[in-house]
Every structure is written in C-alpha cells, then in structure tokens.
Amino acid sequence: MQFTPQHYFVLKLFSALGCGLVAGVFFAFSTFVMNALARLQPKEGMTAMQSINITAINPLFMGIFVGTAVTCIFIAGASLLNWYPSKSAYLLIGSLFYLVGAFGVTILFNVPLNEALAIADPDSANGASLWANYLANWTVWNHVRTISAILASAAITIALYE
Template identity: 70%
Template sequence: MLQYLITQQHYFALKLFSALGCGLIAGVFFAFSSFVINALARLQPAQAIAAMQSINITVINPLFMAVFLGTAVACILLFVSSLLRRHQPGAIYLLVGSLFYLVGTFGVTIVFNVPLNEALARVEPDSTIGASLWSSYLANWTIWNHIRAAAALAAAASLTIALCYRGAQY
C-alpha cells in the first residue's frame, strides 16, 4: 500500500512539474513575442543581430535548459502513461497536453527556431548579408515563436486540467 501511495505521489508530481514547466516556457516565449522581438525590430539590423546572437548564446544555460528539456522528458513520460491509462478519467488531457508541448513547442523549436538561430549566428552583424538575413529572420522566427508560445500555453492548460482528475493520478 505504501509503495502505491509513493508511486501515486510521484505521478502527481510529474504532472505538476510538466504543467508548471509548460507554463514557464510559455511565459518565456510570450515575452519574446510580445516585447523582446519588437524591441529588437526597432534597432538597426547590426545592433539587433548582435543582440539576438548574444541572447541565443545566453539562453543555453543550465536553468533554462533544465526546464525546457526536463519538461520535454516529463511530457514523454506522461504521453506514454496516458496511452497505457487511456481509459482513465483525464488521460486524454495528459495525451493532448504532452503532444502540444512535444510537437508544438519542443518540435517547433528544434525544426524551425534553432536552424534560424544557427543561420543568424554565422553572419557578421554589420554585413549586407546580415542585414538581408535579419528581415527574413525576424518575420520567420517570430511566427514560429508565436506558435510555440501558444502550444506551450495550451499544453499547460491541458495538463492543469488533467491534475483535476483524481482517477487519472495513477
């Protein structure tokens, strides 16, 4: 019986961590979509490129990566769990929330935002190639950032709803 309670508590903690992680990442991406990118767009291309290059280096830090990657790992575990417990109340919210984060946030970041960041990292900020790249980067990166912010928020909402279902706690 005690082992069951510990396992149930760990499962609840996993869902809570996932919901909070999705919410934190949604907030980071929302901040970029709502004011950081707009501030960079007001700068001269060379300044904006240099600033974004610095941001892209700085974001790779243990705290952000622990939340970003840790949430992805937790969502993989919840996705598998939701498939195994698909007939329990709330399981669909775990499935949907996990997919929103894994595909719409993590997947979009890897497939779209990271390659755009890598291309930006290779240009000299004050070059004509840099200035040309910046305008397309700004438009494309922002669209994908909006998508991943919305997906992370939807994931946080779905996982939060899953927390409300007692029957899906184990």
C-alpha cells in the same frame, strides 16, 4: 523504486509548471522582445539576438525546457498505458502540444534560424537581409511555440483536477 501515484502527480505538476514557464518565456519574446529588437538598427538587433541565443543555452533554462519534454514523454506514455477517458486525453493532448508545438518547432524551425544568425556578419548587407528575414520567420514560429506551450500547460493542469 516503485512508481507511485504521488510520483505520477509530481511528474504531471512539473509538466504543467514547466509548460507554463516556457510559455511565459516564449510569450515575452512574441509580445515585446522581438519588437524591441526590430526597432534597433540591423547590426544592433542582430548582435543583441546573437548574445541572447548564446546566453539562453544555460543549465537552468535548458533544464526546464528539456526536462519538461522528458516529463511530457513520461506522462503521455502513462496516459496511454492507463487510459482514463478525460484525464488521459488531457494529459496526452497537453503532452503532444508541448512535444510537437513547443519543443519540436524549436528544434525544426527556431534553432536552424538561430544557427544561421550565429554565423552571420552583422556589418554586411547580407547580414541586414538575413536579419529582416530572421525577424519575420523566427517570430512566426515563436508564436506557434507560445500558443502550443500555453495550451499544453492548460490541458495538463486540467488533468490534475479531473
């Protein structure tokens, strides 16, 4: 199968939509989900977030989250191989925002926090302390992911029209 301009357009479109969809999920957590969990008693908030973290690992969400990273790798590479000044710059910048700021931050910061939360005992004093730290740190990194995914979606969308 030969890689055609139509295939490339579909990859760019999927990337823009994927970045936007992921940004929406992250935005929801940044603007109200984490605030709602913080209003609960530590045991209840931890238990709810532990459940969210388990159910988030599903084929549909992970397919979009990881699939967008894969398409961003392809369009970043293609933009470097076929450089067109403004279009390629938007594609490369958008891809990097997603790969580093959304996907990379998730792997380096949010996932380790989730793993620590997963083994914490919600009934313990240590669990309550971990929860308070988790809320602050996880949310800060989620803001980074949100902004990065929004900027990625915007840059790749602009490249569709250049």
